[in-house]
Amino acid sequence: MPESPIRKLVPYSEKAYKAGKKVYHLNIGQPDIKTPQVALDAVKNNTLTTIEYSRSEGSEQYRTKIANYYHKNNIEVKHDDIIVTTGGSEALLFTFGSIMDTDDEIIIPEPFYANYNGFSTASGVNVVPVISKIEDNFALPPISEFEKLITPKTKAILICNPGNPTGYLYSKEEILQLAELVKKHDLFLIADEVYREFTYDGVQHHSIMSIDGLEDYAIMIDSVSKRYSMCGARIGCLVSKNKTVIKTALKFAQARLSPPTLAQIASEAALDTPQSYFDEVKSEYLGRRNTLIAELEKIDGVKIGVPKGAFYCIVELPIKNSDKFAQWLLEEFDIDKETVMVAPAAGFYSTPGVGLNQIRIAYVLNKESLIKAVTLLKEALKVYKD
Template sequence: MPEISLRAEQMPASPIRKLVPLADAARARGTKIYHLNIGQPDLPTPQVGLDALKHIDRKVLEYSPSDGYRSLREKLVSYYAQYQIKLTPEEIIVTTGGSEAVLFAFMSCLNPGDEIIVPEPAYANYMAFAISAGAVIRPVVSSIENGFALPPIEEFEKLINERTRGILICNPNNPTGYLYTRREMDRIRDMVQKYDLFLFSDEVYREFIYTGSPYISACHLEGIEQNVVLIDSVSKRYSECGIRIGALITKNKKLRNAVMKFCQARLSPPLLGQIVAEASIDAPRSYSTEVYEEYIERRKCLIDGLNRIPGVYSPIPMGAFYTVARLPVDDSDKFCAWCLSEFEYEGETVMLAPASGFYSDPECGRNEVRIAYVLKKEDLERALVILGKALEAYNSRK
């Protein structure tokens, strides 16, 4: 039998989805599962987006331009202007979700063997995209003890060598909810400028900042305009994960031309998704306000509840809708699997994402989990009760 590729062998399984078979088995047994493992919002998609989908009157569902419909890109220009990000439609390339934007950025900027520096814990699929491009992630590990603040710039500089091509950040951060300060962003800018690196900045959670601190985009940083690659998606802000619409944004014309070759090879981003996304930009301000206020309440509910469970600690996330919590267990992978395979409380259990999958070194985060607060408060409160019972039972085993 022919062997599969080394790239496929190296591709990590998703820490968010690898427990799905255990969850399916638990569900088949009749156990109710509270899904805290995945960033799938339960809040409704904007009605204007749903209406646009329902009222499509096209006779043919055709290919769109490889960089996306101009009408969508023009609307995105106005959207970004709200955040003092000044763009033209030509500087925006519509992609099949933020995932494709990251992949095409890596494929266009990195040669096999090139390295990118990533603060960790980090979104697990970055590793998968790097492997797809033949690139290597060099991690700089942050700590739960100081709320996952950016490590000292000196730690980044220790890793820079002739193979280093870029830095990747997620701001606000998935999985920690950390929000980079102006000082931290300025230090990143100075390093990017000093070593002439790409700055890949995933900013899909900009709507969800809870501290009153300003949102500092990589596009706000002066002097590195040609180095910045902004990654975006409508998945989270409009609860539209399934329409698979994202964007790759850069003022670097040479890079845009390179990315377009990959876009042309995959032909076009999703037609129906673009129709829904374009309509959703016109959602009333009340939609965004209600969503934001709901996440504020959920965050308080979850973090207060976690920190009341004996032995559990979570810093207060400043953005996004995740937190990384430390649990009183030796191995969160085993604990999360046990919750699905061997535990239930009154016919219910919880599904969490082991944090080890958000680090390059699987020995990191062994007693941490990522929790998404994408469920309504009543469900979060119940899930916290079940988590407390699960930890008590797990640690009392013989």
């Protein structure tokens, strides 16, 4: 199993804390936004006398409310098209296990969410990367690049939209191109859409579940983690109109018994969160993105992939190895007992040697902290020796 590029540096940050340093965390997508009160109250005020198993696919009441939420987002699915999972992570594991066998292949534009490497390893399948470039702001690579990678072992294409770690938001035209490709070659199209609410600059999110003719091919992964700032709830879902996929994934769901009962209660209540909550959160992230980009542009020699969604961006630095740089920041660098923690981007690629001079930044800190963190990064680059 590969290490997490996001979490593997935690021991060094803990040492920094013990040495009396303040660490600005740009490394992990843990929002500082408050969880909706309605979700917290649902757990605090419930009248359960026994915390029982739920159904393996999640409670019908919750799945029906999820389907209603999707309807408001122009996604027409029924409750029995949905399996509630322990986070989006489990939804991906169920998907991999349901549609692929050992040594099958899945094509993923890279850089991609680092745990896709872990899920593929755990499932015994092989990631076939197609590289998107920072010079193109990580847009979808040409369809011809996908097509030349398709073999008899290829079973699916996976995208994250909006993207982690790039923040790229796929256009409707790009989604339609992928839809035609998977239909042509009889593949599944999997879309990790957990950042759906977070889009900027007036650009709209386009779900694969809204594309006509893709009913047998589309599998959507979703989660409450980022939408409602409920990362620790560990509730997600797998959504597909393909009945065979759902029937197969349900076997995996039955094998792990059920998703967490209390977290489902919180997640069901969270669906009643008013639109004003998302308007405020989206405005906050937009301001943070603009602040981050403005500050990064003050640093000589950096390239920035400007995000159109989610709350991440990839930054290319004038260094050789961001793993060593990230560790050095925590072990050897500080200004007035303050330093910064970043996520080395090589772990978001599966092609060896790619992304070594890149980092992922999660702009989940307030604007003042972002300015301070980037200032520290700027000063660190002045003294760092490869």
